Amino acid sequence: xxxxxxxxxxxxxxxxxxxxxxxxxxxxxxxxxxxxxxxxxxxxxxxxxxxxxxxxxxxxxxxxxxxxxxxxxxxxxxxxxxxxxxxxxxxxxxxxxxxxxxxxxxxxxxxxxxxxxxxxxxxxxxxxxxxxxxxxxxxxxxxxxxxxxxxxxxx
Numbered sequence: 567x568x569x570x571x572x573x574x575x576x577x578x579x580x581x582x583x584x585x586x587x588x589x590x591x592x593x594x595x596x597x598x599x600x601x602x603x604x605x606x607x608x609x610x611x612x613x614x615x616x617x618x619x620x621x622x623x624x625x626x627x628x629x630x631x632x633x634x635x636x637x638x639x640x641x642x643x644x645x646x647x648x649x650x651x652x653x654x655x656x657x658x659x660x661x662x663x664x665x666x667x668x669x670x671x672x673x674x675x676x677x678x679x680x681x682x683x684x685x686x687x688x689x690x691x692x693x694x695x696x697x698x699x700x701x702x703x704x705x706x707x708x709x710x711x712x713x714x715x716x717x718x719x720x721x
Contacts, residue, residue: 568611572597576615586616590626594633603634631685639674641720644685644698651688655695655708662710663697666717679720 568576579592586593593612598604604612604627606620613623627633631644645663647656660671663682667675674681690696693705697713699720707713 568597568608568615572600573615575600576612580616587618590616590618590623591630591633594623594627598634603637609635631683637674639678639681641679641700642681642683644683644688645671646686646688646690646694646696646698647684648687648691648694650691651694651696653694655710659695659697659707659710659713663713666714680717 575596576593579596580586580589582592583589590612593616594604597608597612601608609623609627610620613620616623624635627635634642643663645651645656645660647660651659664670667680667682669675669680669682671682671684685698688696688698688703690703690705693703695707695710696703696705697707697716698704699716704713704716
């Protein structure tokens, strides 16, 4: 069940749209910001509020990699695996992150601090290889050890 704060945040997002369905991504993100992820029960409540079926909303939610349909760490690391990043160090950066965090893509660290996910493109090809942690983009991570200092900023 959505609480008053979640409903208020969702309504703030929906105010930008003439049609509630058009604001479904914003509604999902608003609730996710407060909960960390969108559970099945939460998705059903949001869908009902928007006048959508749960399947319709789930199709939207699962299309976007920034909508989390399962629990994630406090910080989500998207590692860019586009052609540009791949050519200039993606494999080494992924290897380093996996070793440092002791996880593979799609997993969360044992302490719940980080989740590592692939990203098709972060849009910063000129700074390849790159990661996005939460909403912060970090590029030029060659050699891959450059990411170590950056990870320390996220507690």
